[in-house]
Amino acid sequence: MxxxxxxxxxxxxxxxxxxxxxxxxxxxxxxxxxxxxxxxxxxxxxxxxxxxxxxxxxxxxxxxxxxxxxxxxxxxxxxxxxxxxxxxxxxxxxxxxxxxxxxxxxxxxxxxxxxxxxxxxxxxxxxxxxxxHAYQAEDHSVYFRIASxxxxxxLAHVDLDAQRSSKRIKNDEYTKEEIADFALWKAWNQEDDAASWESPWGPGRxxxxxxxxxxxxxxxxxxxxxxxxxxxxxxxxxxxxxxxxxxxxxxxxxxxxxxxxxxxxxxxxxxxxxxxxxxxxDLMKRSWSGREIRYVLLSVHYRMPLNFTMEGLEAARHSLYRIDEWIRRLEEFIQHAADSAPIIKKETCFTTLEDFFIALDDDLNISAALAVLFDVIRESHRLLDQEILSHNEAMALLDWWHRVDSILAITPDSHPKEIPKNVQQLVSLRYKARAAKNWIESDRLRDAIKAHGWIIKDTKNEQKLLPQESNS
RNA sequence: GGCGAGGUAGCCAAGUGGUAAGGCUGGGCUCUGCAAAAGCCCCAUUCGUCGGUUCGAUUCCGACCCUCGCCUCCA
The missing domain is CATH 3.40.50.620 (HUPs)
Known part of the structure; x- marks a missing residue:
């Protein structure tokens, strides 16, 4: 509802x-x-x-x-x-x-x-x-007659009679019947240049x-x-x-x-x-991405004043990384794990998935909706850690995420950046260094790769490359 | 002056007449040669102030303090 x-x-x-x-x-x-x-x-x-x-x-x-x-x-x-x-x-x-x-x-x-x-x-x-409801005044403009x-x-719960007596409003427009009458058609004047259209009341806009x-x-x-x-x-x-x-x-x-x-x-x-x-x-020039800006603007309820700060952008970046990592892990799990993982009772987990949408039904309560998302993220990590998440359930989660993201639209760009050749070379050099347990060289190469805008994550048997967030 | 919104942990921010979601930061741990934009755990006896109603209020009522917005063409 x-x-x-x-x-x-x-x-x-x-x-x-x-x-x-x-x-x-x-x-x-x-x-x-x-x-x-x-x-x-x-x-x-x-x-x-x-x-x-x-x-x-x-x-x-x-x-x-x-x-x-x-x-x-x-x-x-x-x-x-x-x-x-x-x-x-x-x-x-x-x-x-x-x-x-x-x-x-x-x-x-x-x-x-x-x-x-x-x-x-x-x-x-x-x-x-x-x-x-409207009249043409001496200045040839046409005004709406508020009194009608x-x-x-x-809508605004404004009492015009009170406005009328307010000292703040100067009656400097003598051609209108009432100060609050507003222009429907503005008669052309010189400063309008070519911005002019013909009308029954003469040229204007x-x-x-x-x-x-x-x-x-x-x-x-x-x-x-x-x-x-x-x-x-x-x-x-x-x-x-x-x-x-x-x-x-x-x-x-x-x-x-x-x-x-x-x-x-x-x-x-x-x-x-x-x-x-x-x-x-401006913000994108400072290397904030569109999705980060979007997340900041999105994550505060629309009827609340939103205080925009660089700290807020920073927090958005980290929240998004966390979501990215969760999706990455789910996808990886689905790819690699055959459906041999033990099946647990689906119903006992993730009973709250629909709450995301229910929260938004309630005057777009985005905070409550995001809370559902992060709860699900934490819970699925727990289950993955314990190796009790089923293949099917992971698929269901990913499916849910796609529905959620059809609203949030915060997934990183689907086209991963091409890894430049020189970076690839550095990575393979680092692979050799690591095989030789040459940690000094390995760390040096990690820094070199970072200077090219790529972050390395070492896992058990491979080096993962992730682009540093940039305009996307 | 009129109308309106809001004051919840270091920051952002939900919520309820029954004892405080979530995010970021921070701390601890796991993993790691070290790392990490990785994962897990922990972090408000307290919800602007003072009264009142109530068995019980952050949540209801009253007063007060503070912040912000609109009041003729700024989303």
Whole structure:
């Protein structure tokens, strides 16, 4: 039974999936490399999708790409590039980073500037204007009339009347009926350069919120099952999406809203000025691998603030090695051990395997799920040590692991690195040295091999070579 | 000021009205010529503080302290 915390109701609710789960996730604004805070949200969404799929559901997930807004226009201008060229660069980078973090691709990645999306946005705005939910102001921009949608503020539990009287908000936009009214269509101005589309209200570009509303409903229908994002998108972005969609369709926009908490770095908000601002590629340059970054982002419950540190990455690395070693040992056991090992009662061991998935059913309780994994790892080592694990049981464990890893996606890359010739030579030299019990030479060669990026593990009758973790 | 999240061992982090999962670090041991990114074992009388309810609270209630986030376009 799936159970998720719904931001809308502030409660855990049963989630009953339909035939296809319609899932919308707010994607990046492609004006720069996405940072690990952004990716925390995407990893959380990936975990959710993978778990839903592991539970046998079909997920139709849409992630938008915001490729026109103030920042993209400014960036293109600064670099003297066309907007499309500029955003193409960061779209490409975004997908590279997604691959590095092993994010499952969404079903589609609509971009705001796709003609069919611009058309959908204009159609929505038109309907809103016709129904009296929107108006064109003196500056030629079109705004959503908050006063026409009493439920506005419901998701974030924001009381707009209180906001209105707040001193913090300066009424410096005189053209809007109310300060909180937000732009649906922004009239063109000089600084927009070529970022302009024709509309019934004159040339201009879409507002941010209408993008998501139009793309979500165009691709997934009026009512979607799950809508995710970071907490900071709750207000006003998601609030605005609800207002727009529900005023157009008259139906509930999203049944379930899920928001992940912020990521912090070294206990502080990540900021370029604080020098603690990381992109995925920054970390990979420092030789952290995608799966290590993924593990850190994955291993803290999504509704808890995540404190990202180098120590955390280090811990992730060691945890992953331990998992690697366990898989390696199981595989080796299956290969080498004939089915002569004594059969023990299967049922008495590993009764907790399903608990991994049951933990995730409970609002993605990843900590409890990982605890199951590590318990199983320890227990199977014990049984292997005692030589009472059966061949069949080892196969069953490996099978289980494949199901688990279809969610976690943390196995090392399946293509082992080619061992360079010079390293192979050093290894064979070391073999001879060891046969002659020349330990000084053996140790020297071990260091030499390590300098080439390979770690040696001596076992009873062979030298095992393992690549030091690098970008993978 | 308004709204919200959180304070559990050196660090990260689950959880429950009945006496504290898991990971990392550390210590011990096994293996090893020595090693190791190997394996096993051990490591919180205690869950921010102070009261209350209770046979019993880390878990429920109240107050207080601290940290963090959002409050109009930052995931």
């Amino acid at each position: 799936l159970h998720f915390y719904n931001t809308l109701t502030r409660q855990q609710e049963h989630f009953t999936p339909g035939e296809i789960i319609r899932f919308y996730t707010c994607g990046p604004t492609v004006y720069d490399y996405a940072h690990i805070g952004n990716f925390r949200a995407y990893v959380f969404e990936d975990l959710l999708q993978r778990h839903l799929e592991a539970r046998g559901n079909t997920v139709n997930r849409v992630m938008n790409l915001t490729d026109v807004d103030d920042k993209t226009i400014r960036g293109a201008r600064r670099e003297g590039m066309l907007l499309q060229e500029y955003t193409a660069r960061y779209k490409k980078a975004f997908f590279e980073d997604c691959d590095a973090l092993r994010l499952r691709p969404a079903t589609s990645y609509p971009a705001a500037t796709d003609p069919e999306n611009i058309a959908a946005m204009i159609a929505m705005i038109q309907t809103l204007v016709e129904k009296g 949608f009493p439920r506005y503020g419901q 879409p507002g941010w919120h209408i993008e998501c509303s139009a793309m979500a409903t165009r691709l997934l229908g009026d009512t979607i099952d799950i809508h995710c994002g970071g907490v900071d998108n709750m207000f006003p972005h998601h609030e605005a999406e609800i207002a727009q969609c529900e005023c157009v369709s008259g139906r509930t926009f999203a049944r379930l809203w899920m928001h992940c908490a912020h990521l912090m770095v070294d206990g502080m908000k990540m900021a370029k000025s604080a020098g603690n601002f990381y992109t995925v590629r």
